[in-house]
Amino acid sequence: MAAQTDKARRGLHIRWTDIFVNLLLLAIGLLIALPVFIAIFTSFKLPTQIVTFPPTVFPKEWTYENYITAWNINPFGRFLLNSTIQSGIITLGQVLFSVMAAYAFAVLEFPGRNALFYLVIGSLMIPFELVFIPNYQLISALGWGDTYMGLTAPFLVSAFGVFLLRQFFLTVPKDFHDAARIDGCGNWRYLWTVLVPLSKGSIGAFAIFAFLSAWNQYLWPLIITSSVDMRTLQIGIRYFMSTLDRGADWGPVMAGAVIAILPALAVFLIAQKQLVRGIAMTGLKG
């Protein structure tokens, strides 16, 4: 009886809390996403509307003029291509090599395995700031400055990926491997026809990380590219924005920012679940 009245009272009570929490989250959510919305709306405003006071969030008239201007002033097509090639190569390299190394650490048995694993994990602790000057000098000495090789070479392998995928490979019963071996299935084939299909989820989550962190890279592309034609989107926007002081408009700059956000946003909306689960599981950004 007592429980029932309690439940009934709570039912009514919760409805108000429901509304309150929902409204609160909506307000906070919009506030957090606001800088992104403002960028999107600003990019669709007429140049005259952008610098009016007081500033308005929504465009009075929608125009895609800024995108055309941005595209004409800057080789955004080229930036987009560069970013895609750079992130694509890095993602491919990291996934392929991490799968291989994770397989060796999780499944194969050979002397020195554990020591090497600790070495790989240990490298996760080394901040990029410690190694980026020697890396810059090496890449320059190799003549790879301002090339795709230079943009991608230091990031083709990922200790984080090795760690993440090894964790997953360890959960696959070892019997699968033994049985496959007895059946005459070599390691290479077992890896790609049995283990990788079984680990699609984890590999996918890691690929998303690898892609996003490569796409968003800043410091390295900034120092290693020198010609306009080799800039990635992130660096392209930075230089585009620095022309603002010389009288350029904010509209095209915002259009450029939106172009840089869109691919990452698409990945986020399509693969939100994997991305979130990946971050939550490992607590690491790629």
Place this chain on the structure above:
Amino acid sequence: MTGDRKSSCWRKAGTNVIFLSELTMSQSTLEEPLGARQPVKTQSNWTRRIWPTLEGYLYLAPTLLGLLIFVFIPIITSFRLSLNRIAPFGNQMRFVGLDNYVDLLTSADYWDSVRVTLIFVLGTVPTGIALAVALAILLSYPLGRMAWFYRALIFVPVIISSAVTGVLFRWLYHPVVGYLNYWLVQLGLAESMQQAPNWLGSKEWALLAVIIATTWRQLGFNVIVALAGVQNIDETFYDAAKVDGAGIWQRIRHITLPLLSPTLFFLLIINIIYSFQAFGEIHILTQGGPGRATTTLVYNIFNTAFVGTPQRGIASAQAYMLAIMVILMSFINYATANRRVHYQ
């Protein structure tokens, strides 16, 4: 290896029962010296020892090679660099021992960037974590179908790059037509646009401006981790507390927060590391200025190594000092990782 056997591994996982029976069979035959299926003689040293080792190293080769070239050797190169200095004329490096380190520790500019970095870390980390936990608790409320929508809005900074963050906030901070100052005036927090903070142009506000932008970008990640922590807490704790008549605040205070402490500790360490390394926003928003108001340690390294006359020796010494702090943080993080997992 006959063709028949090769094709059998395409059968994949579903048939593992058959595999297992085969496994036990062949193992037992192996134990008999003259087993019919697998003659022991063919188990040469090559198949038993050398090939498996070699194979293991072949799988590891790309990763080890990459880490060797781009991480392990540079650790040493970097240290060697830090013991040298470029001679005033020409490009010759000159060995100077620990002079670079001594100079740093006695340089007012260096200590100023230590101070800026500490303020930056203190400004971004506690606020970021507190916001993340509050949002995670709100998001753990049963929201039904709307949950994904709120999450998408709140998680979205996680995909925004430091460069784009810089661009977005430079627009928000615009001194004449900026949204932020306009809203501050509307809310009565500033008297007029003229008297509102000159976010990026004044020494007093620039560091705060950079802190706000960085906190924003980190928030998505922090909420995701905090939410995972909140959702990991066993429901029965709350049920028990409800039976005992604990209200919502008491439940947060005495159940959520204590049980979340491993997550909080993890967030603390990882956020300190990220804050130490923040670069993109600063480079786009203030370029370390005005004056040296936003020149953090990382920004200082970049400045020394790549702006004006590159002084890579001194920059490497700075990098080493920073790295020691970051490595220490990482070490604490790894050392406590196990405790974190088994806390509840």
